[in-house]
Amino acid sequence: MGQTIKAFVFDAYGTLYDVRSVENAVELAFPGRGRLITHVWRMKQLEYSWLATLMSRYEDFWCLTLRSLEYTLHSLNLSFNEQLLQDIASSYLNLTPFDDARPCLERLAPLTRAILSNGSRSMLSSLAVNSKLDRLFDHIVSVDANRAFKPAPQAYALIEAVLGVGRDEVAFVSSNGFDICGAKSFGFTVVRVARTDTANIAGSLAEMIVDDLFVFNLMRANAEALNYAADLTVGSLADIPDLFEDRGFAG
């Protein structure tokens, strides 16, 4: 981390935006099943992004979001049609930003701020506008241009191409374990946002409430046990500007 950071690049889903905010839309369509469907859908959505890339059968994230929802509903023996899939999936265009997103982005100006996301260009554009965060980004980059999802290096390589910065000039911010590994392996300086307090997991374990939320957090909330760990971990995006100013890496 001896290099000056010129650009802050953020993951969108789970980092700037709460993917679990789709639960309300799902619950309206399937009362009593909203949380379960939301958790399985998200895990399957990520799995499909990995499988499609591995098989060299890329489809954009909107398609895979629909297909993973279809898988989830079908597996639960729930009735649906294509229109309902589209209606529910459109909640991904209206995700709730985490409270710390806007203040962090505002304070990082005038440094370059960007999104690098699995989402299709259309999904990301709608999401940024609908959440009124669009003016806080210099670039919104979809992995779609290189037809490979994170953590494939082709996804991260888009940042160098689009922003015109070297990988050693980028601070990449994500809450997703696989994304942290991929970004670190690629050569970015990586900041992990620990969105879910693992002490809560321990608390649940003592009481053994092993439900879909518990399994989801077990699978998705922790740093991976792979070789590519984050350089820094923060509890909130709000900690990031000070952290980088104090260390003299940015500004």
Next chain:
Amino acid sequence: MGQTIKAFVFDAYGTLYDVRSVENAVELAFPGRGRLITHVWRMKQLEYSWLATLMSRYEDFWCLTLRSLEYTLHSLNLSFNEQLLQDIASSYLNLTPFDDARPCLERLAPLTRAILSNGSRSMLSSLAVNSKLDRLFDHIVSVDANRAFKPAPQAYALIEAVLGVGRDEVAFVSSNGFDICGAKSFGFTVVRVARTDTANIAGSLAEMIVDDLFVFNLMRANAEALNYAADLTVGSLADIPDLFEDRGFAG
């Protein structure tokens, strides 16, 4: 499927062998947590195989089996050391074959019978010998030779190279959704073994016992909603010899 089938190629983990048979070893080490750890470990093991391949940071399946177990125990705030990881993971060398594996393999002779598995060569060799199924295979092929896990096409391409058959002469048998997609996308004739009765899932849903087993089955037991569906689905490996004899594709 107009082509004569010359070789039957089986997935190992979940298809010939019950991956959930590691639960006893896990339960001995962590009483009361055996089933939960087994489920999360297996899901993470697959995830790590996909991430390592996507990142072009291949490590063999034994390493990833250890790392995914480490992730699982750490996430549950359980104490362990490297030796315990090795001891528990060695249960993957002693998985229980499903009851239908041996009779199916015996009846398919003299056709070529092979395993194509994510497992390392050493893991697969131990597993076949320990389960006394080793003499029923003409070839045991690890994806390790091409350093890419399923469903990457490089994994399936090993069958053509090692067995000397065309992809249109192979019947590939798997219970794993991602593996079915990968094999079909590659060009094999694919038989899906439906190991978990989805009617059970519906039954559980009515009673809403949403625990780790429920989420595991939801995530892993069903055919994927991607474009590459199996050609045939059977409830047991025992159905396969008759199915292919009746259709005149084999023998």
